[in-house]
Ligand SMILES: Nc1ncnc2c1ncn2[C@@H]1O[C@H](COP(=O)(O)OP(=O)(O)OP(=O)(O)O)[C@@H](O)[C@H]1O
């Protein structure tokens with residue numbers, strides 16, 4: 001378990017104090033893939049770096065498996081660091097050394113036996129799919145392959161925690177997907193807890209089970225990915241989630257309904273989760289009520305093996321009839337809210 005207890009961090013900048021973190025409280029449980037997302041400067045890297053003592057808080061405590069990182073002597077910290085691997089956006093590889101040597105480096109530094117190192121590196125090369133690249137140099141590899149080397153190096157000491165700081169941010173979309181698949185395998189097959197800092201909501205959607213959203217040094221929203229994605233509360237979260245789970249009508253659809261609609265109507269956003277996701281509620285509405293419904297937008301998204309369906313409906317009818325429909329939908333435990341055409345067209 002990793003615990004941030006009331007963490008604040010103040011840097012002394014040229015123009016005065018910079019509050020990089022403000023009273024952050026988080027718990028990351030063993031076996032989770034925990035995403036920390038936010039815009040540039042939100043404080044994500046600062047927070048992540050406190051888990052392995054690369055940064056220290058100005059106030060508060062960071063506990064890793066119950067041990068306060070902040071109070072440790074260097075030797076004790078080194079021991080804990082062997083249990084925590086880290087990967088970065090820029091890979092941080094030594095270009096003058098082979099792939100094999102780069103991966104072996106933490107074990108060489110620790111003075112490990114040569115045969116043990118060879119065996120361990122061979123296994124990891126196979127795990128990340130780079131056996132045929134062992135004797136090549138980083139400059140001869142693609143971005144995705146370099147990140148695989150970084151990952152193998154981070155795993156060479158057999159850690160139980162992996163920290164990832166924007167590890168997929170410099171990669172093209174297909175390569176990003178394959179690295180995310182690898183991270184998921186590391187979590188599932190090796191049982192490693194992953195803390196992943198990113199500004200890519202797709203990365204959170206694909207592999208995380210928990211997420212914290214940061215803004216200006218604070219955690220503004222936190223919890224199960226499915227819960228946060230299906231009902232985001234903060235504007236920053238809504239903006240992130242919207243890019244992978246679209247929940248608005250397009251400007252052209254908006255324009256069209258404004259131009260043509262003489263009759264009274266309302267536009268409703270329905271969110272279907274769990275058992276309701278594949279239900280027949282719309283069929284029921286159409287047979288039970290004598291009014292017109294039109295589908296303006298529909299998406300079905302898979303999140304953490306659960307299904308989230310979003311439907312935007314235009315309901316044309318008298319206000320009292322529409323109110324009855326809304327009540328009927330809510331009785332079926334489907335989230336329902338009115339949507340305004342946002343585009344002012
Ligand atoms: N060593 C430092 N000295 C002074 N200010 C710093 C230092 N490190 C970070 N900061 C400031 O702290 C704030 C948080 O920085 P941090 O790097 O944690 O953000 P981030 O969310 O990781 O951003 P990005 O997405 O751009 O990587 C920023 O305002 C940054 O300028």
Ligand SMILES: [Mg+2]
Pocket residue numbers: 044045046
């Ligand atoms: Mg950062």
